[in-house]
Amino acid sequence: MTQSRTRPVTMRAIRYTAYGPPEALAVQDVPRPGIGDDEVLIRVRAASVNPGDLHYMRGTPYVFRLQAGPVRPRAHGLGGDLAGQVEQVGRNVTGLRPGDEVFGCGTGTLAEYVAVRHDAALARKPAGLSFEQAAAVPTAAVTALRACRGVRAGQKVLINGAAGGVGTFAVQIAKARGAEVTGVCGPANVETVRSIGADHVVDYTRQDFTRDGPRYDLLLDNVGNRTLAECRRTLAPGGALVPNSGTGGRWFGPLGRILRARLLAPVTRHRVVNFIAIPTRDDLTALCELIEAGQLTPVIGATYPLDQAAAAMAHLETGHARGKIVVTV
CATH class of the missing domain: 3.90.180.10 (Medium-chain alcohol dehydrogenases, catalytic domain)
Incomplete structure (x- = not known):
């Protein structure tokens, strides 16, 4: 059988x-x-x-x-x-x-x-x-949520790479917190960034955000295409730099740039905000509240x-x- x-x-x-x-x-x-x-x-x-x-x-x-x-x-x-x-x-x-x-x-x-x-x-x-x-x-929105955690109403926030995964969430979260938001993106994405609530949109092919415009209370850098010195130049006294990307060598990649920013923090007048974006249930709950309130899409x-x-x-x-x-x- x-x-x-x-x-x-x-x-x-x-x-x-x-x-x-x-x-x-x-x-x-x-x-x-x-x-x-x-x-x-x-x-x-x-x-x-x-x-x-x-x-x-x-x-x-x-x-x-x-x-x-x-x-x-x-x-x-x-x-x-x-x-x-x-x-x-x-x-x-x-x-x-x-x-x-x-x-x-x-x-x-x-x-x-x-x-x-x-x-x-x-x-x-x-x-x-x-x-x-x-x-x-999950990952992109939690990254944006933690990057914008210290944002308060009335502050000026600059988001470099505003049309990407993290950037589109960060624009909306910063606006929900009452900030005046400037988004930096390429010409093809200007209308997208404006449509999600950015107060000002900078086309990086036409304007250098590190030289033109106001000083910001927070810069979220999702691209890493400008030097740390250039990024700090955009900040108001006491402003915060949040490095979330960057190019680097084959050993450390973007982590190398983030580490350099952290090491420079004690000798500058600006803060450097680092975090690990490992989502938690509490993070997802906070995002659900924003989504259900119509503040995050x-x-x-x-x-x-x-x-x-x-x-x-x-x-x-x-x-x-x-x-x-x-x-x-």
């Missing part, structure tokens, strides 16, 4: 086995994850991509390999932001049940299913957002299906993406 074998349940997911360009990414059929007592299984409907995904994909700067793997990636999935529906819950999970629509963070979210701890950065999806919009929120520049995730990463790698890039699953 022949025993029947149960075929393993599989899913489609993005996988890569070596550091390299987007072309190294492939859609594969892999086992669907199981869950523990404290986890939920989420059917992913959309995921967004972030610069951190590029670092893990490329294995650069090399400092990322301390976590990701020195020669080849330890984990073969990619993606951290998600929106979807709860498929299954562990026995210790309360507050969530199958069918609930959620958004937040996980590991390897460019996949049909992902297992996430119930106490991780996970929250109910705002009813007014699509899955694509909700997936655009995700800007999606492009969407790609899962089997074109490599094209989504290549688009992100150009450095000129408008808003967020989302992968539908």
Whole structure:
């Protein structure tokens, strides 16, 4: 008598086995994850991509390999932001049940299913957002939220890279806090930045924001295309510089510029604000409040299906993406 074998349940997911360009990414059929007592299984409907995904994909700067793997990636999935529906819950999970629509963070979210701890950065999806919009929120909007945490009503805020993923959220969050916001972007995105609430928009191809205009109480630099001295020149006395990007060597990349800014802070009249943008449930709750109040709307520049995730990463790698890039699953 022949025993029947149960075929393993599989899913489609993005996988890569070596550091390299987007072309190294492939859609594969892999086992669907199981869950523990404290986890939920989420059917992913959309995921967004972030610069951190590029670092893990490329294995650069090399400092990322301390976590990701020195020669080849330890984990073969990619993606951290998600929106979807709860498929299954562990026995210790309360507050969530199958069918609930959620958004937040996980590991390897460019996949049909992902297992996430119930106490991780996970929250109910705002009813007014699509899955694509909700997936655009977690990492970029939390970065903007923390960058703007000290902004007060009446202050002048400058956002370099205002049309990108973090920038579009930062413009709206700073406005919600009552600031007078100036956004710096390219000519193709001037109307986009104006439409999300910027009081003033600077086209960097026509105006040098480090030489022209008023002095600002806070500069959020999402681009890193100007020197630290030039950035400090834009600040009012006691103003704050928030370095969120920058070019650098293969060892430290943008982290090198952020570290230099921090080391210079004690000898300047300006503050340097550094933070680690690892989303929490409290962050997502605060963002939900802004979204439900009509003060925050995700800007999606492009969407790609899962089997074109490599094209989504290549688009992100150009450095000129408008808003967020989302992968539908």
